[in-house]
Amino acid sequence: MQENAPDPQLYDYHPYNARPKITWPEGKTCAVWVAPNLEYYEIDPPIHPKRNPWPHPAPSVVGYSHRDHSNRVSHWRMAEVMSKHGFPGSVSLSVALCQHHPEVVQDGVDRGWEFFSHGIYNTRYSYDMTEAQERAIIEDSIATVQAATGQRIRGWLAPALTHTPRTLDLLAEYGFDYTCDLYHDDQVQDVKVAKNGLASIPYSLEVNDHYGFFVYNMSGREYADTLVRQYERLAKEGEKSGTVMCIPLHAYLIGQPHRIGPFEEALEHIAKDGRAWIARAGDIVDAWRAQQ
Amino acid sequence: MSTLPESYTEYPKRREGYDHDLYKWSNIHTRPPVRWPGDTSVAAWLCVSLEWFPIVPGGAFKAPGHMVTPYPDYRHYTARDYGNRVGVWRFLEAFEKAGVKASFATNAAIAERYPELIEALAADGHEIIAHSTDMNGTIDATLGEDAERALIKDSMDRMEAATGVRPRGWHSIARQQSFHTLDLLKEHGLTYCCDWVNDELPYRMNNGLINLPLNHELSDRQIITVQQKSADSWGESMRDAFDWLAHEAAAQKSARLLPIHLTPYIMGLPYRIGALEELLRDLSARDEAWFATGSEIVGAWEDQQ
Numbered sequence: 001m002q003e004n005a006p007d008p009q010l011y012d013y014h015p016y017n018a019r020p021k022i023t024w025p026e027g028k029t030c031a032v033w034v035a036p037n038l039e040y041y042e043i044d045p046p047i048h049p050k051r052n053p054w055p056h057p058a059p060s061v062v063g064y065s066h067r068d069h070s071n072r073v074s075h076w077r078m079a080e081v082m083s084k085h086g087f088p089g090s091v092s093l094s095v096a097l098c099q100h101h102p103e104v105v106q107d108g109v110d111r112g113w114e115f116f117s118h119g120i121y122n123t124r125y126s127y128d129m130t131e132a133q134e135r136a137i138i139e140d141s142i143a144t145v146q147a148a149t150g151q152r153i154r155g156w157l158a159p160a161l162t163h164t165p166r167t168l169d170l171l172a173e174y175g176f177d178y179t180c181d182l183y184h185d186d187q188v189q190d191v192k193v194a195k196n197g198l199a200s201i202p203y204s205l206e207v208n209d210h211y212g213f214f215v216y217n218m219s220g221r222e223y224a225d226t227l228v229r230q231y232e233r234l235a236k237e238g239e240k241s242g243t244v245m246c247i248p249l250h251a252y253l254i255g256q257p258h259r260i261g262p263f264e265e266a267l268e269h270i271a272k273d274g275r276a277w278i279a280r281a282g283d284i285v286d287a288w289r290a291q292q
Numbered sequence: 293m294s295t296l297p298e299s300y301t302e303y304p305k306r307r308e309g310y311d312h313d314l315y316k317w318s319n320i321h322t323r324p325p326v327r328w329p330g331d332t333s334v335a336a337w338l339c340v341s342l343e344w345f346p347i348v349p350g351g352a353f354k355a356p357g358h359m360v361t362p363y364p365d366y367r368h369y370t371a372r373d374y375g376n377r378v379g380v381w382r383f384l385e386a387f388e389k390a391g392v393k394a395s396f397a398t399n400a401a402i403a404e405r406y407p408e409l410i411e412a413l414a415a416d417g418h419e420i421i422a423h424s425t426d427m428n429g430t431i432d433a434t435l436g437e438d439a440e441r442a443l444i445k446d447s448m449d450r451m452e453a454a455t456g457v458r459p460r461g462w463h464s465i466a467r468q469q470s471f472h473t474l475d476l477l478k479e480h481g482l483t484y485c486c487d488w489v490n491d492e493l494p495y496r497m498n499n500g501l502i503n504l505p506l507n508h509e510l511s512d513r514q515i516i517t518v519q520q521k522s523a524d525s526w527g528e529s530m531r532d533a534f535d536w537l538a539h540e541a542a543a544q545k546s547a548r549l550l551p552i553h554l555t556p557y558i559m560g561l562p563y564r565i566g567a568l569e570e571l572l573r574d575l576s577a578r579d580e581a582w583f584a585t586g587s588e589i590v591g592a593w594e595d596q597q
Contacts, residue, residue, distance in 0.1 A: 043312045046300055056353065057433035059312070061487050062467050062508055068490035073320045077540070099306050101317060120303065133301045217519040219529055256509050257492070257540075257550070258533035 001192075003165040010168070010182060011189055011200070022187060022242035022291055028277035029238030030231065031284045032270055034087045035157075035180070035203060035248045036078060037118060038104055039094040041067045045123035051162070053123040067252050071101045074255025079107060081264045085271040089113040090281035092157045092180065092248070095141045096120050098148035109149050114280040116180070117141035119159020126162040134164055138174055154282050157181060157203065172196040178285045186234060186243050188288040199285050201244065206230075208248040213259075220259030224266040231266075235275040242277075244284060314474060315488075315497045325546035326493060326596055328589075332582035333541035333548065334534060335589045336575055338394035339486065339506055340383060340554045341463070342409075344401040344426045345372045351430035355465045356513065357557075358427060372427075372557050376406055379560020384412055386565065390572035392583035394554075395419040397463035397486075400447045401426035403454035410455055419585035421461030422451050422482070433470045441476050448480050461486060461586045467508060474501050484590045492537075492549050494593040502594070504549075504586050511553035516564070523559070523567035530571055538580040549589065 001008040024031050044058035054060035082089060091108050093115050098105050108115065119126070120137055129137070137159075145153045156171050157180040168179060172193035179191060180203035191198040205211050207230050212223040227247060234243040254263050270276050279287075305311035328335050347369040349359045357372060359365040387394055396413055398420050403410050413420055424430070425447045431440055444462075452458045460483040464473065467487040477485055478501050484494070486506035494504045508514050510533060515526045530552060537548040552571075554560075559568050575581050584592070 042305070043310070046297075048296070048300070056468050059314075059433075059469065059471060061464075061469050062489060065488040065490035065505075066508070068488075072318060072490055073492050076319065076321045096303065096306050099308060100310065102308070103319060120301075120306075124300065128296050129301070130295050133296065133298075136301050213519070217521070219515075219519075219521055219525050220532060221528065256507070256533070257536045257548075258510060258529040261532050261536045 001165050001168060009192055011184065011191055014189065016186075019187070019241055020291075021240065022288060024238075024242045024277040024287060026277070029242060029275045030235040030277065031242060031244045031287070032087075032231065032276045032278050033090050033244070033246050033281050033284060034082055035092055035246055035281070036075075036082075036089045037092040037248065037250050038075065038097055038108065039067060039070065039118065039122045039250070040097045040100050042121050042123040045121065048125045048127065050127045051125050051160075053160075070251035070255065071097075071104050074251035075104050076107065077260055078249060078251040078255040079111060081260060081267060083111055085264070085267040087267060087271070087278055088280050090155075091115045092118040093145065094118050094120065094122050094159070095144040098144050102148065105148050114282050115145050115149050115151050116153050116155030116157065116281065117145065118157045122160050125160055126158055126164055126167065129164055131166060134166065134170060138170060142174065154178060154285070155180060155201070168198060169194040172198040177289075178281060180281075186237075187241065188244060188285060190292075199289065201281055201285055202246055203248055204246045207246075209250055209253045213253055220256075220262040223259065224262035227263075227266040228269050231270050231273070231276070235273065238275070313498055315495065315503070318495065320492060321544060323493070323546070324596075325544075326593060328547045328582040328584075328592055330582065333580045334537045334582065335547065335549045335592075336392075336534070336581050336583045337504075337506075337549060337551045337586060337589055338387070338392060338554065338583065339463070339551060339586065340380065340394055340396045340556065341423060342376065342380065342396055342398040342402045342556070343372060343423070344376065344399050344405060345369060346426055346428050349428065351428040352432045352435045353430050353466075353468070355427040355430055375556030375558075375560055376402060376409065379556030380409065382560045382565045383554065383556060383568070384416060386569045386572055387418070388416060389569070390576045390583075392572060392576055393418055393585050395421050395461065395586040397421050397423035397461075398451070399423050399426045399429070400450035400454065403451055407454070414455070419461070419587050420451070420455055420457065420459060421463060421486075421586060422447050422459040423463045424465050425450065427465060430465045430468065431470055431473060432468050435470060437470075437472045437476075440470060440472055441479070444476050444480050460484065461504070461590075463487065463506065467506070474499055477501055484586065486586065493547075494549075494590050496597075502590050504590055506551045506553055508553070510551060512555050512559045513553070516558055523564035527567040527571045531574065534575055534578070534581070538578070541580065
């Protein structure tokens, strides 16, 4: 990006109504990927001068234990529902989870899920990192996930969505294929980086379960209905040029007992519709890249 | 651009298990199965918070629901006390009609100020658990161990004096604790707390105290006050939760817990109480449901460990 410029120069303007046609395998119109955030939040992290992770001095009991619900209860509930309807996960991973709760990571491996990095912990923010520190978290991520899953990570969702002006260039330099941090489009797009290439795959804040439940205050059923509406529209528009729908999740939110039932109905709807290419993030980026 | 200390990318507690020693990790889906009495599968735990907010706020932090306007905030003082004067009596009638027992997380000040209410709880066979002194009795790390010990002792002694029974359970205001709280609760003779929302069955902390998870996501405060849903939407979420838990319990052959956390000044309003009555009527008729107090649930769980 262009540091300190009003336009950070992340990408070129491409009007939605005048693009080359993207096609997905078997004539599907919308590539659907599910992105469970498998996270670890530290109970007593060092406090970053620009952001305090917790509303109370440590231990912030509700904040910490709410997220811990993922790793004791709701991960498996969410993962079972996904597997049942044929949705693999593309995991946004706090890579330290490989050390803290390897059982959760292994469950994703056993289900054939893809892993990308969401930083070391979701309580360590990248703002103001030196280049050496930022390289360290990237190299740590690559090595940690490789050791735990056998996968070389290809993607990045910044820890707690915190960046530096050099993050995207570094990701491209280390051979990453995609970033999930840009929300400017419903199709895969090229990102401008110093060298190599980098794609932006649509992740989504708008249909992220966190936004659904804590920004828009939806009930479980309202959120499920939102997913269906989002899908229906993107599947229709994808006839013209293939679209992408991401369903970003946090097990401690979607896996609560009052939400998981309606969510399963939404997944079932999408799986049975016939127009969805249910895929992993890397597969979608590869299919798009092959058409450039 | 300022820079961060080198230690910001060092992780001294990056290890297998948690980054603390308060309790151990465990996956609910692989634990030995639990059953509830009568071969029921979903323990429905009604927990009611009985709160008295001094019109002069204080404490380690301001409790949710506390005063808002400049002093004197008649509006919030009285709207909260409405729950103790009116709303909770609607709850008691609803519980009696459905034939169910609840746990009442009670400020010591409530027990002292409203003896008629305490008598009614005892007469109906409900459990009373400790909920600090009053709504200024908040706990966090800024309080300091000695002051926290004094606060917990004060709460427990006053509860015992006012009710004749030493509570077995503890609920912290806003579920907020310090790193000393679990040990201090043990020190004061408590059997369980219900502040950690990370599980859906009771589990034992490393110091022997039991945590009975009181899910804040399923509370009337969260759904109605924070997320601003209607009472009917709350009821729909509770039914969806019960249905899922009953289904999961059957599939995994292990019991589950549905905590229903209620606040008299929220759910006890005339236009909302009907949604609670309807929910209780529906769930108490379900074969899978075991309506029980916190102590009964903890006891049944402990017997199977």
